[in-house]
Amino acid sequence: MKVAKFGGSSVASADMLQKVANIIQEDAERKFIVVSAPGKRFDDDIKVTDLFIKLGEQHISGKETESTLQQITERFLSITKELDLSDEIVERIKKETTFLLKETGNTAHLKDALKAMGEDSLARVLSAYLNKIGLNANYVNPKDAGIIVSDQPGDAQVLDSSYEKIYQLRNKEGISVIPGFFGYTEKGVLTTFPRGGSDITGSIIAAGVEADLYENFTDVSSVYCVNPNIVENPVEIKALTYKEMRELSYSGFSVFHDEALIPAFNKNIPVCIKNTNEPQAPGTMIVAKKENYNGPVVGIASDKGFSSIYVGKYLMNRELGFGRNLLNILVEEGISFEHAPSGIDSMSVIVRSNQLTEKKEERLIRRIKQELNVDNISINHGLGMVVIVGEGMSQRVNVAAIATTAIAKAGVNIQMINQGSSDVSMMFGIREEDIDVTVKSLYQDFFESSMPVR
Amino acid sequence: MKVAKFGGSSVASADMLQKVANIIQEDAERKFIVVSAPGKRFDDDIKVTDLFIKLGEQHISGKETESTLQQITERFLSITKELDLSDEIVERIKKETTFLLKETGNTAHLKDALKAMGEDSLARVLSAYLNKIGLNANYVNPKDAGIIVSDQPGDAQVLDSSYEKIYQLRNKEGISVIPGFFGYTEKGVLTTFPRGGSDITGSIIAAGVEADLYENFTDVSSVYCVNPNIVENPVEIKALTYKEMRELSYSGFSVFHDEALIPAFNKNIPVCIKNTNEPQAPGTMIVAKKENYNGPVVGIASDKGFSSIYVGKYLMNRELGFGRNLLNILVEEGISFEHAPSGIDSMSVIVRSNQLTEKKEERLIRRIKQELNVDNISINHGLGMVVIVGEGMSQRVNVAAIATTAIAKAGVNIQMINQGSSDVSMMFGIREEDIDVTVKSLYQDFFESSMPVR
Numbered sequence: 078m079k080v081a082k083f084g085g086s087s088v089a090s091a092d093m094l095q096k097v098a099n100i101i102q103e104d105a106e107r108k109f110i111v112v113s114a115p116g117k118r119f120d121d122d123i124k125v126t127d128l129f130i131k132l133g134e135q136h137i138s139g140k141e142t143e144s145t146l147q148q149i150t151e152r153f154l155s156i157t158k159e160l161d162l163s164d165e166i167v168e169r170i171k172k173e174t175t176f177l178l179k180e181t182g183n184t185a186h187l188k189d190a191l192k193a194m195g196e197d198s199l200a201r202v203l204s205a206y207l208n209k210i211g212l213n214a215n216y217v218n219p220k221d222a223g224i225i226v227s228d229q230p231g232d233a234q235v236l237d238s239s240y241e242k243i244y245q246l247r248n249k250e251g252i253s254v255i256p257g258f259f260g261y262t263e264k265g266v267l268t269t270f271p272r273g274g275s276d277i278t279g280s281i282i283a284a285g286v287e288a289d290l291y292e293n294f295t296d297v298s299s300v301y302c303v304n305p306n307i308v309e310n311p312v313e314i315k316a317l318t319y320k321e322m323r324e325l326s327y328s329g330f331s332v333f334h335d336e337a338l339i340p341a342f343n344k345n346i347p348v349c350i351k352n353t354n355e356p357q358a359p360g361t362m363i364v365a366k367k368e369n370y371n372g373p374v375v376g377i378a379s380d381k382g383f384s385s386i387y388v389g390k391y392l393m394n395r396e397l398g399f400g401r402n403l404l405n406i407l408v409e410e411g412i413s414f415e416h417a418p419s420g421i422d423s424m425s426v427i428v429r430s431n432q433l434t435e436k437k438e439e440r441l442i443r444r445i446k447q448e449l450n451v452d453n454i455s456i457n458h459g460l461g462m463v464v465i466v467g468e469g470m471s472q473r474v475n476v477a478a479i480a481t482t483a484i485a486k487a488g489v490n491i492q493m494i495n496q497g498s499s500d501v502s503m504m505f506g507i508r509e510e511d512i513d514v515t516v517k518s519l520y521q522d523f524f525e526s527s528m529p530v531r
Numbered sequence: 532m533k534v535a536k537f538g539g540s541s542v543a544s545a546d547m548l549q550k551v552a553n554i555i556q557e558d559a560e561r562k563f564i565v566v567s568a569p570g571k572r573f574d575d576d577i578k579v580t581d582l583f584i585k586l587g588e589q590h591i592s593g594k595e596t597e598s599t600l601q602q603i604t605e606r607f608l609s610i611t612k613e614l615d616l617s618d619e620i621v622e623r624i625k626k627e628t629t630f631l632l633k634e635t636g637n638t639a640h641l642k643d644a645l646k647a648m649g650e651d652s653l654a655r656v657l658s659a660y661l662n663k664i665g666l667n668a669n670y671v672n673p674k675d676a677g678i679i680v681s682d683q684p685g686d687a688q689v690l691d692s693s694y695e696k697i698y699q700l701r702n703k704e705g706i707s708v709i710p711g712f713f714g715y716t717e718k719g720v721l722t723t724f725p726r727g728g729s730d731i732t733g734s735i736i737a738a739g740v741e742a743d744l745y746e747n748f749t750d751v752s753s754v755y756c757v758n759p760n761i762v763e764n765p766v767e768i769k770a771l772t773y774k775e776m777r778e779l780s781y782s783g784f785s786v787f788h789d790e791a792l793i794p795a796f797n798k799n800i801p802v803c804i805k806n807t808n809e810p811q812a813p814g815t816m817i818v819a820k821k822e823n824y825n826g827p828v829v830g831i832a833s834d835k836g837f838s839s840i841y842v843g844k845y846l847m848n849r850e851l852g853f854g855r856n857l858l859n860i861l862v863e864e865g866i867s868f869e870h871a872p873s874g875i876d877s878m879s880v881i882v883r884s885n886q887l888t889e890k891k892e893e894r895l896i897r898r899i900k901q902e903l904n905v906d907n908i909s910i911n912h913g914l915g916m917v918v919i920v921g922e923g924m925s926q927r928v929n930v931a932a933i934a935t936t937a938i939a940k941a942g943v944n945i946q947m948i949n950q951g952s953s954d955v956s957m958m959f960g961i962r963e964e965d966i967d968v969t970v971k972s973l974y975q976d977f978f979e980s981s982m983p984v985r
Contacts, residue, residue: 394869418949422774471945475935489928490926496945497881498877502874
């Protein structure tokens, strides 16, 4: 049993939907289909969901909504016509939308209901089309599927109580087509998930029906080992572990929001990233455990926008509680830290710069000076992080050597190294402007050279 | 104006004292002489101070003290006779000691008074000898010198009020010979310093008289860049900075207790480690700033006896305050930490193993599990630290590369790297049993190879 999720670009047009239908037809195991709303067909196209959001804003600010609704229905008509489906679904969109605008107050729930229309309607379109080509498919509303969520409009979290109900879907005849991006509260109110919503739905369904595989169809044939904007057509990753995926996406990989996969991860369900335009390509597997490593490093990620808070105090090492007190001030200022390298008489705390404001920095410096009476303190911005990721790398004797040598070759000065806690990654702090040359050099030595890794 | 301090081995015998006298005679700037008590003349010899401690213990436990006092006086007689000095000093030791045992209660002050007799008597011997050979020298009691200390027997700290009085010594005629290791409380009670006591006295006098140089005469001609028990006759360090000295001695260098030098450091007084047996050798200078670096690394230190506390928790990075809360538990358990490397979902804290007991570990694990409900926690022992020290090393592009490559060459797996806060050092966590091969390999690549450091 497989759960297949198709993203916005995979359902953007009639011919894309035909590709989707073929993919579903090809494998009888693909019993649960989760879909996004139609995305962009070309660069300056508008996503259907954005149109619904626009419509909602127009309504709330008392502007006319006719033309936007027109845009939306035309978008869907272009699909249904080409797939030779009845106009009934499009009529439904008109009725439903007008009803929502009339009956629902200008609440967050109205926004959520409108935002969900794109996914919901597309699911109806796809299931109709699948039937038309002779498959037994049914549109399944998330409420009937059993997706019960917390009452947080736009930021819903699935409730554990959902899974028992979802498991029942296994017994359902034929193919279930489920709209992504939303669920219903215990009171029965439609509520949407945060960013990456359809991925979350797919992950929840996969976990609920205990699928053998969760296929995530996008517009890339696999995950690259490094940002293709930095290195031209880099190596494709065949398989990576959940942990590796998490480290990579946390450190700037934008394949998708790793936390969307948590439900699937928790049930140890393998995930496969595939390309709707190239379904025969193996794609990238995300699994709990990898059998054999092809190298110690599976990917290189990088991210900008870090700052370091340096604190120096003679005989700091003698002061029990200094580190705790320093971090405590940060907590009280609502600042979370990424790394905290320390010396005998000094300690640095690396934080994301977006947590700092000029005011906050002044207060931080004042508080740290006064409360910890330190000898010197300084805050530096423009710090970048480069992370090499690979489970078990800490078992390899010369990974650190290869990495630091590659960085030195690039003529880049390492400002911070954080290694020792995670077995999955090694982090290097460098100046933001050095990120590209650093990543290039690391890529070369880990993926292109034949340096033996011990 | 120079302050010269002579350690126990430098004043262990008459012929050593003659060497000391020559050194003083050679340089008219050497106006302030600080001495230890006679140390060992040969391996299984007994230090005079240890004899006084023994005598004190015998007295307190009601045993007879005669034979021990005999040993002490004979030890001094062997010196005074050979230097052809009157027996009056030795007579004084007998009288004074007997008086102390009779009049002073069995208090910590008795112990301190006895412990100080070695230094005090030797200072009288040396000043007498200097006069005998035609120099104008005076024994100066620490009370008259102005060394006022806190009332902590065996662990006295100098009071800032001392320095004004000590500065007056500059006006004193001739050479002042001051016994090391003790001062007097404001109430006038003799109280001794902690370990490294004579070094502390020398450092205080140097700071007080604002000397141009503080010469610390020992039995080594210079500080080595690495432990000679690991690497045979290693490079000698010509000059190192206070910071470098501190990092090295903190990380297992046993030249002497770096904190003994704090008074001199605070007044920016240069320190020179010299050898009484080879006074013409340049020795090792310890200064505030080094002019030019001969290499990025001035020394390599290593130390055993560390443990790492590993804590793993999924989505730890989302939890504001986790790091603070973890360190807080350690503080409440009275445990100070050395390093705290962290990952996205994990954090490790490296502590000195001597702070842990089986009971404490159990409590730690229980508390961390309960209070931070973590997914997993483990404590590992037998961790060693190797530290490469050199001010400004973080400015050098390939120091990390050379170091990690050297460690990899030794076939050693790096368990932790801590770099980023101190500009003076880079620390590597390895298994204790790997320390020697690691240090050897680092020494080779930083001090013997001609690898260009950029």
